[in-house]
Amino acid sequence: MTPQVKYLPASERRAVTVDTVIELAAEQNPDSITTAAIAQRMGLTQGAVFRHFPNKDAILQAVMEWVAERLLFLVDKAARAAPSPLAALEAMFMAHVNFIIKHPGIPRILFGELQHADETIPKRIVQTLTHQYRERLHRLIEKGKANKELDANLDREAAAFLFIGMIQGLVMQSLLAGDVGRISHDAPRVFAIFRQGIRSTR
Amino acid sequence: MTPQVKYLPASERRAVTVDTVIELAAEQNPDSITTAAIAQRMGLTQGAVFRHFPNKDAILQAVMEWVAERLLFLVDKAARAAPSPLAALEAMFMAHVNFIIKHPGIPRILFGELQHADETIPKRIVQTLTHQYRERLHRLIEKGKANKELDANLDREAAAFLFIGMIQGLVMQSLLAGDVGRISHDAPRVFAIFRQGIRSTR
DNA sequence: CTGTAAAGATAGTAATCAATTACTATCTTT
DNA sequence: AAAGATAGTAATTGATTACTATCTTTACAG
Incomplete structure (x- = not known):
């Protein structure tokens, strides 16, 4: 390419x-x-x-920095354009998924980094990324609670967990099947269950 | 050890x-x-x-076979002992999580296998495992629908997806934090949201 | 047009790792 | 207790890999 x-x-x-x-x-x-x-x-x-x-690690470090910056940018853009907190969560989800579909190698690099036992610099970048990512999710969830869109008793940490876990699961299945395209088919269906799990019970 | x-x-x-x-x-x-x-x-x-x-791959293959057999055995045992389909799903979830806590190396090996582009024998074993795993989930979900415990319109494939994704997410977070113990703390909280997402709306 | 600094080519080195081989120690069976 | 089978040792090989030292080409400023 x-x-x-x-x-x-x-x-x-x-x-x-x-x-x-x-x-x-x-x-x-x-x-x-x-x-x-x-x-x-x-x-x-x-x-x-x-x-x-200077060495091979520096290459990986540069890759991780690019990924962190780009992903957060895209996800923020999607969330800003959404009309409500719940819609923002869904937009964020789809933006993330589309980013992965466009660059299927990225989750694989991420997984690979996490495998290393010692605290490498790339691993630290991933940690910072997920921390910032979770913060954004927490903020949206709290807004959704205030908005009455989301269940007032919702466990925001668990919800953020599940949000990220959904993406993990989609990626893993696509790695298994060797078919990245499946993700775009399954993503909305999975999110639908998540939505049902977090929204306020009217 | x-x-x-x-x-x-x-x-x-x-x-x-x-x-x-x-x-x-x-x-x-x-x-x-x-x-x-x-x-x-x-x-x-x-x-x-x-x-x-005969070679190094054969070692990995033996590991995968042991994991597949052992995990399915434990998960089946847990599901059988549960009083209802929804309870079986939760028992299965916790059995799986406890298996990982006991053997933190296993999900890492699994992830590692999935990374390989070509269709290695270990990768095929993982595919078979997840296929059988999903079948069990599908069966329990259908039982739960018949039982009125679960939403009749529930998308069973997406639900199975999310189930596995939750475990992925828990594992990934623990890899990030370098703390396996967190899983047992977070697992029930995450499952609670899942339960809310799949159960019948009374 | 030309001098030069940056970018790339060439040809290595040292370390690592899976696999093999000739040999030895230990167990088991009768 | 002898004989054969099984399990493990020690040393080596060939391939791979990150990294380096030195030479060559290119782009471009003045």
């Missing part, structure tokens, strides 16, 4: 490298993506990669 | 190897568990492992 152009300015090369890693992660186990594979996909030799990153 | 005894009969050695891999997976990235590490943990040399398994 990403064009194979030589002699890019350093900042562009770093951006292309990030794109390439995400692209490769959609096709193979992210942990087994070699610097040689990244270079080949860009049309460079392996050594050239190290002109732009 | 597993005792370091030499000259075990082949079948026992294979069983100990499986235990050891699950043990190691709780401590480090499953993909980076080397045959040397497995051997060392058992008190053997690296080469000895290959006396009992």
Whole structure:
């Protein structure tokens, strides 16, 4: 996908490298993506990669930073455009799901990072991301309670948990089936049950 | 944990190897568990492992088979002992969660397997497992509908999805926090929302 | 047009890991 | 207790991988 152009300015090369890693992660186990594979996909030799990153971890770190920034941006945009807290939750959900459909490699990289036992820098970025993500969910849920849209007794932490869990589940099933397209089919149906679980009982 | 005894009969050695891999997976990235590490943990040399398994993949395969069999057994037992379909779903959920708390390495191995792009044998075992798991969920949901416990219009596939997704989410959060104990605290709260989402609206 | 700094190519190194092989220790059976 | 079977050892091999040192090409400013 990403064009194979030589002699890019350093900042562009770093951006292309990030794109390439995400692209490769959609096709193979992210942990087994070699610097040689990244270079080949860009049309460079392996050594050239190290002109732009001090080591391999720095590449992954750049990927994680891009993902965190981009995902939060898209999700915020979707939530802002929604007319009510509950609608915002659904919009956020669908925006997240669509982001994953567009970049199927990303959840795989995320999962892979979480596997590492030690506290790597990429893992810390994921932690910060999910923390900020949960904060947004908590805020929307409280607004929904004030709004009477959501059950006043709703356990907001558990609800935020379930929200993220739904996405996890969708991703896992699509990994199992090897079919990313299924997600867009299943996502609204799953959200419907969630909605029933959190909304106020009239 | 597993005792370091030499000259075990082949079948026992294979069983100990499986235990050891699950043990190691709780401590480090499953993909980076080397045959040397497995051997060392058992008190053997690296080469000895290959006396009992033709290659490394066969070890993982044995692990997956053990997990699939054991999980389905525990989950079935829990469901059978429950007084109603909805209670069975909850019992199944808690049995699954407790299984993971006891063996935190297992979900990590599972995730790791799903990452592989090609159709490996371990991946196929996971597919079979989740298929059988979903069948059980579908059956319980239909029973619950007949029983009037569950909403007659409930989308059973989406509900099964969400059920598995909840567990995924709990596991992922515990991986993030590096604290398996949190699961037992959060699991019932998350299930409560799920219950609200699927039960019949009286 | 040309000098130069940045980007990339080439050709390595050291470390790691799965797998193999020739040999040895231990158990089991009769 | 001898003989055969089973389990484990020690050393090695070939492949892979992140990373590096040195040389070459390109883009572009003046």
